[in-house]
Amino acid sequence: MDEGLNERIGLMLEGLPEPLRDPKKIVLGIVIILIIFWGLFLRPHPGTISAQITELDSGTAIIGATVELTAPDGRVEKTEYSDNAGRVFFKSVASGTEYSLFVEPGTTYKPATEYFSLNSGEAASLEVRVSRNYKLTVSLGKETVSVGAGCSASIPVIVVNDGNEPAELALVGGDSLGEWISSEQTTIGGKEEKQLTLEISVPADASGEKKGEVRARYTNEGANLEVNVVDKPDVSVSPKSISESLGSDNSFTKTIELSLKKGGDLEIDVECRVVGDDLQGKTKVTATDDMPLKEGNPKLFRADFGPFSSGTHLGKIICETSCGDYTILVEVTK
Structure with a gap:
């Protein structure tokens, strides 16, 4: 080692208190500091896990369920029972290990298992949803x-x-x-x-x-x-309105047609109904077949009107589809 460097190190040591001049004591001190640092900051600390036991879909708390904290080797480390809010708590759970919570909720529900792993000192929570014991x-x-x-x-x-x-x-x-x-x-x-x-x-x-x-x-x-x-299909209805003036006849018939464009292989159900006191009991709308509306296959309805008495009779025919409703205004004059 360079003599100048040795001299400088010697001068530095002379400036230190007597206990720190011994290199062995310096090394020992460093080791002690590292051990303390590891213990405080690096050593894995146990954590806490809380679980909420609820019924699937309803979220109802499951009271009195048996919950087992199980280690990776299958060993049951702790057992708790869910409280009146459906909760259980496990303290001092080792971190960095994959545990499982096995829930036995009683005969009304099926058992369930949830897996978890804690970070050092972590306080975590999870929800275990149990299903009803239906078959x-x-x-x-x-x-x-x-x-x-x-x-x-x-x-x-x-x-x-x-x-x-x-x-x-x-x-x-x-x-x-x-x-x-x-x-x-x-x-x-x-x-x-x-x-x-x-x-x-x-x-x-x-x-x-x-x-x-x-x-x-x-x-x-x-x-x-x-x-x-x-894409939403293009549905059209014909006629868009019905206006009829009756002479000596008291009744008449119309055909209502719904057609579909840009529908691809879509099948659309259609139902048509009569709305309005003037038409109720005097108008009947009937599908000509049971087939759905498809592109290239229009849906047809027969509308039978009458008999009507003298005067003006107003109402609507509403055709309801799975892509919206279509209204046909009706006016009959006798």
């Missing part, structure tokens, strides 16, 4: 459906209850389909099969392809559905 099978009449933006569609769904007990029944959507899906609410008996109608309502600003699950509410039992959103 249902859900089958969709169609697994893929095309719907126009701003339009709606319906498909049949068959639900089978393989259990012996009745079950509350409605259909809900999961993933990206959640707000688009609805159905009637009913009850299905044990060992019973029931058909429901699934309503799909697509927002006007939607586009592209949406995939998700359609399941029985309060359960994880369901089937996958794909909705292809296309």
Whole structure:
């Protein structure tokens, strides 16, 4: 080592207090400082996990559920029971390890497992949603459906209850389909099969392809559905108004035609009804067939008017479609 450097180090040591002049003591001091620093800042500290046990879909708190904190090797480290708010707390949980919470909620619900891992000293929370102990099978009449933006569609769904007990029944959507899906609410008996109608309502600003699950509410039992959103189709109705002056005749007949442009493979259901006291009981609107409206296949209705007494009779015929309603103004003079 350079003699000048040795001299400078010697002078520095002479300026230190006596206990710090010994190099061994300096090294020992550094080691002690590193140990303290590791203990305070680097050593993993245990954390705390709280869990909220709720019923799937309703969010109702599950009281008295048995909750086990399970280590990766399957060993149950701690067991707690959910309180009146459906909550459990586990303290002094090792960090950096993947644990699981196994929830046994009783005979009304199915068991559930949720996995988690804590950072050093972390206080985390999670929600465990448990499903009702129903034994249902859900089958969709169609697994893929095309719907126009701003339009709606319906498909049949068959639900089978393989259990012996009745079950509350409605259909809900999961993933990206959640707000688009609805159905009637009913009850299905044990060992019973029931058909429901699934309503799909697509927002006007939607586009592209949406995939998700359609399941029985309060359960994880369901089937996958794909909705292809296309541009809103162009529906036209003819005639746009009906104005008839009757002479000696008291009755007449008109044909109402709805046609579809830019519809692709869309199928649109149409129903027409009469509105107005002047026409009620004097006008009947009947579809000529049971087929939906499609591009190249107009939907026809026969409208029978009369008999009418003297005077002016006003009303409307409203044709309701899954892409909006169309109104035909009616004026009959006798």
